[in-house]
Amino acid sequence: MSIVAGADFGTLSTRVTLMDTDTGAVLASAVAPYALHRSDADPHVARQSHRDQMDALCAAIREAVAKAGIDGHAIAAFAADTTGSSVIPLDAQLQPLADYYLWCDHTAHAEAAEITTQARADGVEALDWCGGTYSTEWGYAKLLHFLRHDPDAPLATAAENCDMIAATLCGITDPAQMPRSVCAMGHKWMWGAGWGGLPPQDFLSRVDPALAGINTRITGRWGHSLQQAGTLAPEWAERTGLRAGIPLPFGAFDAHWDAIGTHCAPGDVVNVVGTSTCIIAIADPKARPVPGICGMVPDSVVPGYMGIEAGQSATGDVFDAIARRAGSDVATLCDGLMDYGPGATGLLRVPWDNGDRTVLVRPDLGGLTLGWDLHHTAADEMHSAIEGMAMHVGLIIERMQSGGARFDRVINAGGIPQKNGVLNQIYADVLGRPVHVPERSPVGVGACIFAAMIAGAFKTIAEAQDRMSPPLRVFTPRDSHAPAYQRLSALFRDTYYAFGEGRDCDMGAILPALRRFRMGKG
DSSP states (O other): OOEEEEEEEOSSEEEEEEEETTTOOEEEEEEEEOOOBOOSSOTTOOEEOHHHHHHHHHHHHHHHHHHHTOOGGGEEEEEEEEOSSOEEEEOTTSOBSSOEEOTTOOTTHHHHHHHHHHHHHHTOHHHHHTTTSOOTTSHHHHHHHHHHHOTTSOOOEEEEHHHHHHHHHTTOOOGGGOEEEHHHHHHHSOOBGGGTBSOOHHHHHHHOGGGTTGGGTSOSEEEOTTSEEEEOOHHHHHHHTOOTTOEEEOOEEHHHHHHHHTTOOTTEEEEEESSSEEEEEEEOTTOOOOTTSSOEEETSSSTTSEEEEEEESOSHHHHHHHHHHTTSOHHHHHTTGGGOOTTTTOOEEEOOBTBBOSSSOBTTOOOEEEOOOTTOOHHHHHHHHHHHHHHHHHHHHHHHHTTTOOOOEEEEESSSGGGOHHHHHHHHHHHTSOEEEESSOOTTHHHHHHHHHHTTSOSSHHHHHHHHSOOEEEEOOOGGGHHHHHHHHHHHHHHHHHHHHOOOOOGGGHHHHHHHHHTTOO
16 A cells, blocks of 8 residues: 645645545545734735644644544655645745734735736736736735735845645745745746746846845745645654655645646636636647636646636635625525526625735725515525526636637536535536536645655556545536526626626616516526
């Protein structure tokens, strides 16, 4: 038996999974929480302690090993994925100068806008490959925010969460040896081999003199997930109970590895549905950039292919908010929704409750619900919210396809689809294609697959997936729902672009059309 361990660092906790590469069985898993620091004074703040994360990792590894009833020294390799862009400023010994600016920290909205404006003025090619708009969630914006608010800090470099975890576990203390994930740096820091690496320094300096010379500090070794970042240092072997010297691959973002854990292959699009949704696809290397997505990066998901990322800024958070306001829970509100027809509530909900990540890239937008009357319930709002999420995904897939990518299969992954059949069925009906759902959560499986690859247990990722990924069940679209959802999706499209982009639209036709849906005549 060959055993590997994978960790998935989420927004509120880390999950460690142990898998047997011979049988593909999950031997055990364990979850350890850590705090998310918010601010009453600024709702954009979301910070997290590196020490808290590492303490949680050690606790989760030891708990998983104990549950499995094995010796920790039997584990052959370890791999970790994290949220992103989650950025930490570091000193010359790679020690934190502050907490992580977590992925959902939006304090750098002004900085992101300035980077976008200057990059467009300079014609920076890298901006095209990250969708034409630099996000408030991404690396340079967050680093500039830190520099503006703590200009005297002895900053030597900064790192993404996944790279910091790998460096820490490998005992790396030299910025020149920092493992830099192609996945993280390509999607969030405008890095690309095609233009020589990081974006032009003179462009960054024009954004703000605080960024002068910054690229000379973003040093290290660049690699993808099939390459080795280092080996487990004795200190962390002792703290985790694992064996010193086992290999670790370069890390990556959680959604990218979760997609691999679902048996994602070229031609698939994976909705990693959790508190937010990250949409991951693997496309032909010749696919071209399109506006509004979160990046197209060679090798970011599978080496040799183009990795595409898009997403929704809030998904599960929207469902939870609806339930919380109603004094209920999501499962209760979803009970019975399978029998609702397309648009049967007469509500049209655009899910901008936490802004729009794709395709408009506008964090300043707010959630929008049209068609209310005096008899609507919280369950009605929940149904329209799920429909809105699915219709938004449809727009995102269309945008990704406009660059030449081809998608044959939709997979719903993440933590929510295993618990919400209504969501999967509505997605299938709205998108007009089968939706495949892992029979058990794939969270952590992708990390175990890359740990297995770095341990030499398999020759190819596909071989590892065949052994280790959970089987998929299929939700088939109902033909009877197709015409109505095509009409509702057209209304959604008009509303989405009218309110989000200012496009012309017959606004006077929307509410009467929703009333017809409400009356069963949609």
